[in-house]
Amino acid sequence: MKLKTKLYTEQLQEWPESGHHIMAQFNEEKVIVYQSYRPEIGNFAVENQFFGGAFSLNRMTWIKPNxxxxxxxxxxxxxxxxxxxxxxxxxxxxxxxxxxxxVYSNYQEDIYKTKENWQEAVKNSSVRLQWDPDHDPYGNKLERRAIQLGIRNKEIASYAKESILEIEDISEFVRAQQVHVKNNHLNKLVIPLEKPFISMDKKVNNKLKIKVEE
Incomplete structure (x- = not known):
């Protein structure tokens, strides 16, 4: 597995407790995002290193860096x-x-000014944005917000192939770590190493409501 990992309890001490944060594993070359599929789609992606077969290029697909x-x-x-x-x-x-x-999935007055502007932006964009409550290993909601991005239309074809460097099947890792959660042994839980991602574009950070320390 290419993912870098670290104990959950150690990371918890370093993570922000509230606010809008893109928690992710990344470097100058790549950002790790997660998706889950039925075997027909997931296995094809791993074997061929791109999304195809039963994967639909006509439906929105959601990616999550957290x-x-x-x-x-x-x-x-x-x-x-x-x-x-x-x-x-x-x-x-x-x-x-x-x-x-x-473009946000729901109307944001401070960004779009009017609902008409937002509706026009939604119509013309092939990428959706949602901030949802982040969750702890047990599924409990947190104060911190987590991002997910929906990709469709012209963007999905490039996402499915050209934009991907590698696709890893981490199903066995996930199942192994869930055992610690079920047994309430969070001190043994290991998860991918994550930290807040900051865009290189200040306008993007402002749109995402990400506060950047000067």
């Missing part, structure tokens, strides 16, 4: 149709592009 938010969403890979958990090594430039193009 591991624990993904575990909340897919039930630690136990939900039907989400058994194959993928760590997608996405080009950083592609992730930055999605952030720049993203």
């Amino acid at each position: 591991f624990l938010w993904m575990m909340y969403r897919n039930g630690w890979g136990k939900k039907v149709g989400q058994e194959i958990v993928l760590a997608v090594h996405l080009k950083r430039e592609s992730f930055e592009h999605y952030l720049a193009e993203a």
Whole structure:
């Protein structure tokens, strides 16, 4: 597994407790995002290193850079149709592009001024943005907000192939770590190493409501 990992309890001491934060594993080249699929789609992606086969290019696909938010969403890979958990090594430039193009799924008056402006932006954008409550390993809501991005139309074809550096199947890792959660042994829980991601574009950070320390 290419993912860097660290004990959950150690990371917890370093993470912000509230606010809007893109918690992710990243470097200058890439950002890790997570997706879960049924075996037909997930296995194809791992074997071929791109999304194809039963993967639909006509539906919006959602990517999540935050591991624990993904575990909340897919039930630690136990939900039907989400058994194959993928760590997608996405080009950083592609992730930055999605952030720049993203339009909020719900109306934000301070950004779009009028609902008509927002509706027009939604219509013209191929990337959606949502901030949701982050979650702890048990699925409890936190004060901190976690991001997810929806990709569709012209963006999804490039996401499915050109934007990806590598696709890892981390399903076994996920199942092994869930045992510690079920046994209430969070001191043994190991998860991907994550820290707050800051866009290189100040306008994007402002749009995302990410506070950057000077």
